[in-house]
Amino acid sequence: MLKIDNLHAQIGDTEILKGLSLELGAGEVHAIMGPNGSGKSTLASILAGREDYEVTQGSITFDGVDLLELDATERAVAGIFLAFQYPVEIPGVSNINFLRTALNSIREQREEAPLSGKDFLAKVKACAQLVELDGKLRDRSVNEGFSGGEKKRNEVFQMAMLEPKLAVLDETDSGLDIDALRIVAHGVNSMRGADRSFLVITHYQRLLDHIVPDFVHVLAGGRIVHSGGKELALELEEKGYDWIVDAQATEQA
Amino acid sequence: MNEVAAPTQHAALAARVSEACSQAGLVGEPHAEALAALEAIDYPTTRQERWRYTRVARFLEVAPSAPADLTAPPAVVGNLEALRFTFVAGQYINGDVLDEGADGCFAGPVSLALERYPERLKGWSKSDFSTREWFAALQASAPQDGVCILVPEGKSLPRPVLAHHHMPDGVHVSQPRDLIHIGNNAAAEAILWSDNAAQSAGMLNAAITASVGDGASLSLEIVQDEPGSVHHMGHHHFTQGSNSKLTLRTATACAHWLRNDLHIVQDGTHADSTFHGCYLPNGRQFVDHHTRIDHAHPDGQSNELYKGLAADKSTAVFNGKIMVHKDAQRIEAYQSNSNLLLGEQASMYSKPELEIYADDVRCSHGCTTGQFDKEALFYLRSRGMTETAAHNLLVQAFLAEVLNGFRPEIRDHVHAVFSRRLGWN
Amino acid sequence: MSAAEENPLLDEFTRKEYEFGFTTDIDADKLPPGLNEGVIRLISSKKNEPEWMLQWRLDAFRVWQSMKEPDWAHVNYEKPDYQAISYYSAPKSKVPLGSLDEVDPELRATMDKLGISMEEQKRLSGVAVDFVMDSVSVATSFKDKLAELGIIFCSMSEAIQEHPELVRKHIGSVVPVKDNFFSALNSAVFTDGSFCYIPKGAKCPMELSTYFRINEAGTGQFERTLLIAEEGSYVSYLEGCTAPQRDENQLHAAVVELVAKDDAEIKYSTVQNWYPGDAEGKGGVFNFVTKRGICETRAKISWTQVETGSAVTWKYPSCILKGDGSIGEFYSVAVTNNAQQADTGTKMIHLGANTHSTIISKGISAGNSQNSYRGLVQIGPRARNARNFSQCDSLLMTDTSGAHTFPYIETKNPTAHVEHEATTSRIGEDQIFYCLQRGLTEEQAIGLIVNGYAKEVLNKLPMEFAVEARKLLTISLEGSVG
Structure with missing residues (x-):
């Protein structure tokens, strides 16, 4: 479904990704872990099509389509969803209006008929329940004045509404207390399915207690340096990243 | 006239x-x-x-x-x-x-x-x-x-x-x-x-x-x-x-x-300007601060803060202009002007201006004109302060942001002059 | 690489045609260009005006002759040649109209194109419309319904005939003839406009509405609006403006006077979409308008405006808060694009005690335009406990546009509280990206963000207008991020 091959990317003159390769099958959940500054969020941004990064080498294909040829909107239409690490506030635009515009814009570009008001509201209700999103938050401006936990729940709510094929969760656990974490994880888990993949980017293992991955990858120095099953996360929690990073360094030397 | x-x-x-x-x-x-x-x-x-x-x-x-x-x-x-x-x-x-x-x-x-x-x-x-x-x-x-x-x-x-x-x-x-x-x-x-x-x-x-x-x-x-x-x-x-x-x-x-x-x-580029000022006309005095900063190159910063009081029949004027020239991108400019009007016949004219010809900027100004906070005044008096002592303290607090930037010797001198002139010491 | 190549949307946008840029081919009864006493006498006699009205115009003309056209610090334009303008243009079908059906079909088609078909209006929205095309009011609807409440809503010409005592008493009482160059000119040559009278205690049950259009080439539009709300009455008035696309500049110098007696409330909303000229700044309307209201005790006047058109706008809808406890409000969104220039804002003159005013101004600058807020808050020596809050924000879309804020705050009473805040920033790239990631197109993203930014003001508009205003904002700014 998603194939990243030898990806090199830089911002300004600083190279951040240095030959990253990764493959995700349909329905799979992959976790990407790694120390700070290893390039995790850069990967998320590039997948979503943020223009600040320049891809200098390598390729990304998504369902057989060259993803790098698509702009951010087209990627969303293709079914890529990014849950932002820092969700953006848009004053004066209500959450509900925002989502309706987004949903119908995607549908229009997919040449589907817009959702009726009734169907839309039914969907909102169902999705909001999924992450226990307060009705008031739906009518408030997008992310404005939301707490950290509310913002993250709102991201998962939007994900549920837009039903992506690939959801990239960028440090969705950061700033969450344990209850909020459980709610967010529940939302994600109930969306798992045969034709939906997840790329869960996190610094800590604890999120993976709740969203159990099929594969775990360690990203360090701009490359995937180690991959394994879900047990790898526990090992990382226990031993830290140094042993892998050091082993890698020795190998390279 | x-x-x-x-x-x-x-x-x-x-x-x-x-x-x-x-x-x-x-x-x-x-x-x-x-x-x-x-x-x-x-x-x-x-x-x-x-x-x-x-x-x-x-x-x-x-x-x-x-x-x-x-x-x-x-x-x-x-x-x-x-x-x-x-x-x-x-x-x-x-x-x-x-x-x-x-x-x-x-x-x-x-x-x-x-x-x-x-x-x-x-x-x-x-x-x-x-x-x-x-x-x-x-x-x-x-x-x-x-x-x-x-x-x-x-x-x-x-x-x-x-x-x-x-x-x-x-x-x-x-x-x-x-x-x-x-x-x-x-x-x-x-x-x-x-x-x-x-x-x-x-x-x-x-x-x-x-x-x-x-x-x-x-x-x-x-x-x-x-x-x-x-x-x-x-x-x-x-x-x-x-x-x-x-x-x-x-x-x-x-x-x-x-x-x-x-x-x-x-x-x-990357120039940094801080300019603060304070004033306190009384009687029939007139004090006018006209300021202007030109951000003619990118990445500059400025921080302007003027505070003052106008008592009796005096007049205070503040006019501050922030000018960001074309192509002077990434400017951060802040301007603030606060005034207390103390005299029944005092006047305050404030004109904070922004003139901006570049788009990647963060500029703001704020301006307030008001009087002593009655709650604060009452609070101080309820703690046993005389009205003059309370006024003195509130003026000191109001001007502190500006006055504390001066050397202590100068700060004390200016404050003493203010207190003496308004009969608060 | 040019900006246009970088951004195909920008290119597309700059070629966007003015939506309402069509002219209507109907026979017009038009005076040859030029201005002198004879022209004024002719206008007055064509309108069959009483002697006092003629004398008032002639006095105004003399005042105007003695005045100098002002120069403004932040507006550059070639001054109109006042002798090259035709001061009167009326559609020829001037037999008094019994019903809407008698309106010239061409004119009706124009109204349809503007989306204000009268039947539609009548049937669906309950808006009474007074349609002013090139200065003469063509038809007014809902008159009967309003008459039951004693509300008079008619053209100024009709008011001069039918209610001379009301007109004579109030015209020029809020905006004196000699107030400024353009108010003097308007007083001398105004051809028509709207007149509205709300009797004591009456609450006008519907939004009163007028559409202004400049149609005839080489005509200036000098309409005059007078709105009187007697004690305890209420009225909401909407004004929409469009003009056809022409190469030469057209002058629009209107005067609007509002009188709010004790406890009365007037809401005055404007959506202005005059032709702004082309991408190079050729053509377009000069919009030099004097709008002012006077509030008696506990009265309230609220100005709301969405300004997206005109080549040059110079306009400061103002409130004189004369009566104790009176309230003035000003909510404005001003969008400039291409070579447009806008210098707009308000004046809040606090004379009475416990007077309150609020100013919310949202400027949006795109293309090579210049957008200035200019506002005066004046607290007089007798205005005890006066309050003002002003918030003036500017949003910049390109690095070739300008956003300026010139507030004048004059306080002469120690019990006053005046607060002014202003910010200027660029449209948020992270906001746009967030929207794109959720599947919105760039145009939708900008439309959404700008509408959110202007929401506080848009929310003050009556429903029918708000929808149109939102659409206008989005259309005016499509693809304009630099």
């Missing part, structure tokens, strides 16, 4: 001022552009936008004489260690001249700098006010003495300079100019102090011109403590190079009639 000045009236004023200044002694040649500008520029009236709230018709009545008595006034903030220079009515009296030679620091009167290092004053010491504004042109057409600070590249001034300008009793005119040049990566601190005698009158038409080089820093405190009835017109012009830092604090502690025209030009 008829504001129209017949050309002959202000030409006559210019002639009287020029004559009085010449009699006392000019320092340096009047420059030709200034003389031409004096002819060409209209005398200010309230119909001109920049003079909307500032009536200068009174100046036309000034008939100055050259002062006979040039006795040095008592020292100000005696506890402050500094290189001190005293000027009376635009004449140099005495001072701790610092002269490290042609390649070193110089601090002394402009008259001495012109004698010893005329070439070091070339190219930067004329402010463009003198070709734009009538009073600045008048100043430049008959310039008198002031302090000159020259710090060459990479050097620091060993001690702060304190220049003390004084106006004696009687009706006089004084047109001093202070000149400050900080070379690249050099640094200096200075205090420019003006005060006058209780029976002084006439006009103080003073220019401060400073140039701060690339990577250089200048910290300047201006104190205006003028209890007489002198009309004071100030022309303060600063140019900053790349990565330079200017910190400017102006305290108008007391003034009968005063206008400061401040203009800062960021003539390089």
Whole structure:
């Protein structure tokens, strides 16, 4: 479904990704872990099509389509969803209006008929329940004045509404207390399915207690340096990243 | 009120001022552009936008004489260690001249700098006010003495300079100019102090011109403590190079009639300007701060904070303009003006302006005019304070943001002047 | 690489045609260009005006002749040649109209194109419309319904005939003839406009609405609006403006006077979409308008405006808060694009005690335009406990446009509380990206963000207008991020 091959990317003159390769099958959940500054969020941004990064080498294909040829909107239409690490506030635009515009814009570009008001509201209700999103938050401006936990729940709510094929969760656990974490994880888990993949980017293992991955990858120095099953996360929690990073360094030397 | 000045009236004023200044002694040649500008520029009236709230018709009545008595006034903030220079009515009296030679620091009167290092004053010491504004042109057409600070590249001034300008009793005119040049990566601190005698009158038409080089820093405190009835017109012009830092604090502690025209030009990238000011007119006093900063290059910052009170029948004016030029991207500019209006017949005119021609900027201004917080006042009194003590404390708190930036000796002096003037101590 | 190549949307946008840029071919009864006493006498006699009206115009003309056209610091334009303008243009079908059906079909088609078909209006929205095309009011609807409440809503010409005592008493009482160059000119030559009178205690049950259009080439539009709300009455008035696309500049110098008596409330909303000229700044309307209201005790006047059109706008809808406890409000969104220039804002003159005013101004600058807020808050010596809050924000879309804020705050009473805040920033790239990631197109993203930014003001508009205003904002700014 998603194939990243030898990806090199830089911002300004600083190279951040240095030959990253990764493959995700349909329905799979992959976790990407790694120390700070290893390039995790850069990967998320590039997948979503943020223009600040320049891809200098390598390729990304998504369902057989060259993803790098698509702009951010087209990627969303293709079914890529990014849950932002820092969700953006848009004053004066209500959450509900925002989502309706987004949903119908995607549908229009997919040449589907817009959702009726009734169907839309039914969907909102169902999705909001999924992450226990307060009705008031739906009518408030997008992310404005939301707490950290509310913002993250709102991201998962939007994900549920837009039903992506690939959801990239960028440090969705950061700033969450344990209850909020459980709610967010529940939302994600109930969306798992045969034709939906997840790329869960996190610094800590604890999120993976709740969203159990099929594969775990360690990203360090701009490359995937180690991959394994879900047990790898526990090992990382226990031993830290140094042993892998050091082993890698020795190998390279 | 008829504001129209017949050309002959202000030409006559210019002639009287020029004559009085010449009699006392000019320092340096009047420059030709200034003389031409004096002819060409209209005398200010309230119909001109920049003079909307500032009536200068009174100046036309000034008939100055050259002062006979040039006795040095008592020292100000005696506890402050500094290189001190005293000027009376635009004449140099005495001072701790610092002269490290042609390649070193110089601090002394402009008259001495012109004698010893005329070439070091070339190219930067004329402010463009003198070709734009009538009073600045008048100043430049008959310039008198002031302090000159020259710090060459990479050097620091060993001690702060304190220049003390004084106006004696009687009706006089004084047109001093202070000149400050900080070379690249050099640094200096200075205090420019003006005060006058209780029976002084006439006009103080003073220019401060400073140039701060690339990577250089200048910290300047201006104190205006003028209890007489002198009309004071100030022309303060600063140019900053790349990565330079200017910190400017102006305290108008007391003034009968005063206008400061401040203009800062960021003539390089990553320049940083902080300029704060405070004022407190009472009685029928008039205080006007006109400020302008030009962000002419990218990545500059500025932070402007002016606070003041207007009591009794006084008038305070604040006009601040932030100008961001085209292509001066990533500018961060903040401006704040807060005022307390204390007198039933006091007036406050505030005009904070933003003029922005670049898009990647973060600029904001805020302006408030109000009065003492009644709740706070009540709270203090319920704790046993007298009304005056409570007022005093609240004024202190209100002005603290600005006053605390000054050196403690100056802060205490200014606060004491404020308290005394409003009868709170 | 040019900006246009970088951004195909920008290119597309700059070529966007003015939506309402069509002209209507109907016979017009038009005076040859030029202005002198004879022209004024002719206008007055064509309109069959009483002698006092003619004298008032002639006095105004003399005042105007003695005045100098102002120069403004932040607006550059070539001053109109006042002798090259035709001061009167009326559609020829001037037989009094019995019903809407008698309106010239061409004119009706125009109204349809503007989306204000009268039947539609009548049937669906309950808006009474007074349609002013080139200065003469063509038809007014809902008159009967309003008459039951004693509300008079008619053209100014009709009011001069039918209600001379009301007109004579109030015209020029809020905006004196000699107030400024353009108000003097308008007083001399105004051809028509709207007149509205709400009797004591009446609450006008519907939004009163007028559409202004400049149709005839080389005509200036000088309409005059007078709105009187008697004690305890209420009215909401909407004004929409469009003009056809022409190469030469057209002058629009209107005067609007509002009188709110004790406890009365007037809401005055404007959506202005005059032709702004082309991308190079050729053509377009000069919009030099004087709008002012006077509030008696506890009265309230609220100005709401969405300004997207005109080549040059100079306009400061103002409130004189004369009565104790009166309230003035000003909510404005001003969008400038291409070579447009706008200098707009308000004046809140606090004379009475406990007077309150609120100013919310949202400027949006795109293309090579210049957008200035200029506002005066004046607290007089007798205005005890006066309050003002002003918030003036500017949003910049390109690095070739300008956004400026010039507030004047004059306080002469120590019990006043005046607060002014202003910010200027660029449209948020992270906001746009967030929207794109959710599947919105760039145009939708900008439309959404800008509408959110202007929401506080848009929310003050009556429903029918708000929808149109939102659409206008989005259309005006499509693809304009630099």
